[in-house]
Amino acid sequence: MENFTYCTPTKLIFGKNAIEQLPEVMRPLGRKILLTYGGGSIKKIGLYDEVKRLLSDFEIYELPGIEPNPKYSPSVLDGVRLCKDNGIEAVLAVGGGSVLDCSKAICAGALYDGEPWDLISYQVKAQKALPLVDILTLAATGSEYDCGGVISRTETNDKIGYMDELLFPVASILDPRYTFSVSRKQTAAGTADAINHIMEQYFCEKHSVLTDGMCEAAIKSLIQNARVALEEPDNYEARSELMVDCSLACNGILSIGNSPSGWPCHGMEHALSGYYDITHGEGLAILTPRWMRHILNEKTIERFVSFGVHIFGIDASLPEAEIADQTIEKTYELFASFGIPMHLREVGIDDTRLSEMAHHIAVNEGLEHAWAPLQEQDILEILQASL
Amino acid sequence: MENFTYCTPTKLIFGKNAIEQLPEVMRPLGRKILLTYGGGSIKKIGLYDEVKRLLSDFEIYELPGIEPNPKYSPSVLDGVRLCKDNGIEAVLAVGGGSVLDCSKAICAGALYDGEPWDLISYQVKAQKALPLVDILTLAATGSEYDCGGVISRTETNDKIGYMDELLFPVASILDPRYTFSVSRKQTAAGTADAINHIMEQYFCEKHSVLTDGMCEAAIKSLIQNARVALEEPDNYEARSELMVDCSLACNGILSIGNSPSGWPCHGMEHALSGYYDITHGEGLAILTPRWMRHILNEKTIERFVSFGVHIFGIDASLPEAEIADQTIEKTYELFASFGIPMHLREVGIDDTRLSEMAHHIAVNEGLEHAWAPLQEQDILEILQASL
Numbered sequence: 059m060e061n062f063t064y065c066t067p068t069k070l071i072f073g074k075n076a077i078e079q080l081p082e083v084m085r086p087l088g089r090k091i092l093l094t095y096g097g098g099s100i101k102k103i104g105l106y107d108e109v110k111r112l113l114s115d116f117e118i119y120e121l122p123g124i125e126p127n128p129k130y131s132p133s134v135l136d137g138v139r140l141c142k143d144n145g146i147e148a149v150l151a152v153g154g155g156s157v158l159d160c161s162k163a164i165c166a167g168a169l170y171d172g173e174p175w176d177l178i179s180y181q182v183k184a185q186k187a188l189p190l191v192d193i194l195t196l197a198a199t200g201s202e203y204d205c206g207g208v209i210s211r212t213e214t215n216d217k218i219g220y221m222d223e224l225l226f227p228v229a230s231i232l233d234p235r236y237t238f239s240v241s242r243k244q245t246a247a248g249t250a251d252a253i254n255h256i257m258e259q260y261f262c263e264k265h266s267v268l269t270d271g272m273c274e275a276a277i278k279s280l281i282q283n284a285r286v287a288l289e290e291p292d293n294y295e296a297r298s299e300l301m302v303d304c305s306l307a308c309n310g311i312l313s314i315g316n317s318p319s320g321w322p323c324h325g326m327e328h329a330l331s332g333y334y335d336i337t338h339g340e341g342l343a344i345l346t347p348r349w350m351r352h353i354l355n356e357k358t359i360e361r362f363v364s365f366g367v368h369i370f371g372i373d374a375s376l377p378e379a380e381i382a383d384q385t386i387e388k389t390y391e392l393f394a395s396f397g398i399p400m401h402l403r404e405v406g407i408d409d410t411r412l413s414e415m416a417h418h419i420a421v422n423e424g425l426e427h428a429w430a431p432l433q434e435q436d437i438l439e440i441l442q443a444s445l
Numbered sequence: 446m447e448n449f450t451y452c453t454p455t456k457l458i459f460g461k462n463a464i465e466q467l468p469e470v471m472r473p474l475g476r477k478i479l480l481t482y483g484g485g486s487i488k489k490i491g492l493y494d495e496v497k498r499l500l501s502d503f504e505i506y507e508l509p510g511i512e513p514n515p516k517y518s519p520s521v522l523d524g525v526r527l528c529k530d531n532g533i534e535a536v537l538a539v540g541g542g543s544v545l546d547c548s549k550a551i552c553a554g555a556l557y558d559g560e561p562w563d564l565i566s567y568q569v570k571a572q573k574a575l576p577l578v579d580i581l582t583l584a585a586t587g588s589e590y591d592c593g594g595v596i597s598r599t600e601t602n603d604k605i606g607y608m609d610e611l612l613f614p615v616a617s618i619l620d621p622r623y624t625f626s627v628s629r630k631q632t633a634a635g636t637a638d639a640i641n642h643i644m645e646q647y648f649c650e651k652h653s654v655l656t657d658g659m660c661e662a663a664i665k666s667l668i669q670n671a672r673v674a675l676e677e678p679d680n681y682e683a684r685s686e687l688m689v690d691c692s693l694a695c696n697g698i699l700s701i702g703n704s705p706s707g708w709p710c711h712g713m714e715h716a717l718s719g720y721y722d723i724t725h726g727e728g729l730a731i732l733t734p735r736w737m738r739h740i741l742n743e744k745t746i747e748r749f750v751s752f753g754v755h756i757f758g759i760d761a762s763l764p765e766a767e768i769a770d771q772t773i774e775k776t777y778e779l780f781a782s783f784g785i786p787m788h789l790r791e792v793g794i795d796d797t798r799l800s801e802m803a804h805h806i807a808v809n810e811g812l813e814h815a816w817a818p819l820q821e822q823d824i825l826e827i828l829q830a831s832l
Contacts (some may be wrong), residue, residue: 059459059460059621059682059685059686059689060460061459061460061461061462061463062457062459062460063456063457063458063459064456064457064459065454065455065456065457066453067452067454068452069450069451069452070449070450070451070452071450072446072448072449072450072451072702073446073447073448073449074448075448076448234446266666266682266685266686266689267662267665267666267669267670267686268662268663268666268686268689268690268693269662270662271658271659271661271662271663271665271666272658272659272662272663274658274662275654275655275656275657275658275659275661275662276655276658276659278654278658279653279654279655279658282654283654295446295653298446298653298702299446299653299654299655302446302653302655302701302702303655306655306701311698314457314689314693315459315685315689
């Protein structure tokens, strides 16, 4: 195992009626709350009213309309201004990964005197941040159980993963019933996102019996439970496992002590959705099998074999190359079976900006240091194969 | 999944030379430190001198000699008095589970005006506790990553599992090299302890694809790596995995969302070591296969089958009863293969007090509410079968 420091201090409050604990969770944090949310689905499912009722003796300000792939401007900047103007003491994010990510940047920016982008772009280290609590409505990114967020800046096509230990949520309220109304498309994309999170930790140089098994367990759970949830969106057990799988998929516990992978698919996908604003999980699902094909070689094949045998039940007695081929094939088929469009052109990306994106990725994502290093030409070839 | 609240705020600092972070970990906690340790093995391996060197600008008081199955008197009481007399600000526990467990009770007792036993016996809830940091020298109980401890009170044969959220260590320093000198006996017993921790979470009513897979991963890792470490005590990778396996085995992450099992083997073992002061992990290893045999029935058999197929690779196409039988047999053989004495009489327990212990367990451990309920007669039969 590699040396590591691991700490996730967030309290997960999971289950039916978990929200009833909201007042006691918020009370010690302050009375002036910024409530952040997205396009309004929380109003449709009654969650907005429930929050307002439970927090009736708090002073609540609102930042609605946080967009998918949340934007620095207007969302982060508006939220920071609301906090500063009104002496906000805590942020309550109600939504999916985008709302949470944006809220984390707001929490940091609210207690920083300069331009919030200084923090997000790592030019300045935050010294403090407002406390964040969230109520999750979409199982996908794992933002509810990590200290990171991804923020896009449209004018520069930048999409930056911003992490700071100050930004772990104090508590995350997880009631699987809030995800019953999540669409097929978003259920599929969220699952693909989480599967990719785990694959990015699994495909690495140093791993262990423990981490291989934990990663495989979570991926198998995601696959089985997504299949159920896609057919029966209000299946409580399936939505429960998906929710917990996603929470654990991105905070490092499943790969504790593994060597770093470099998160190559995420690095590439950030450019796709930075340039084209596509759904993150769909971008990842499209890239993953092409990335696998591109990096398959003698040094990496052991991971393909292990993954294929344990996740897809491929016959371990076959020749390694055959197992690896089948593993890539079955990964593609898995995402396709969720109904995810598996070509970039199906999500509105053609070949006009592939070179520009490959260059942007090569310059910004450090993928030449990934476990299976990617130079600009490699990245371009993966993008082309994904068309 | 069942409703749950999960939070483990402890920072794990793992790896070679992790101890170098000790001063910066301790600094914010205070300058007056109580250093707690056991029989002196930390002096033999140079760890005591290293701690003193790193903390040369702290004011250090010492509580040496904490015994296995740590005792309320003298250890907890001596520690509490040292803290109160000297205005101790933080406790640094260096050792295995016994030293950590005892130190947790000291942390709580130090800031309580009454008799510490009030807290341990749950008559009074602690309002605050001294911060605890530990340096682990034995992979076994998982005390470094949970908020519980087990304290024995000799005059009443009581052995109480005491838990309080205030007692999570602030940080646990895990350098696998400190466990190179752990004896065969203790390596085996520590592994058996952790395997049993996980089995007690696995054998329950409600479980998931995720938790089954995570539990199986950790048990497989424990088995494989214990076999290596028993032959090569200074194998860094094996000692690393054992250490992390044990840390995760007892804090609930592997069984997140499972229904409770009631911890029946631990409930019974606490009486064995409460009455006879035997090694906890050995007591568990002896009891576990007899407990399995006793609770096997139509309602429980699914767990035996799943465990046997996934842990021991038993042919899943065999009749369920046959798989369950083999599972019990192989569990016994596993512990025996570690060199653990597998009969109570081999660890100095004869039949003279079995009835008394069975009664004590039945009255104190609540095992009639366990997943597979145990009445006094059941407990007695399990103890008799373990002779």
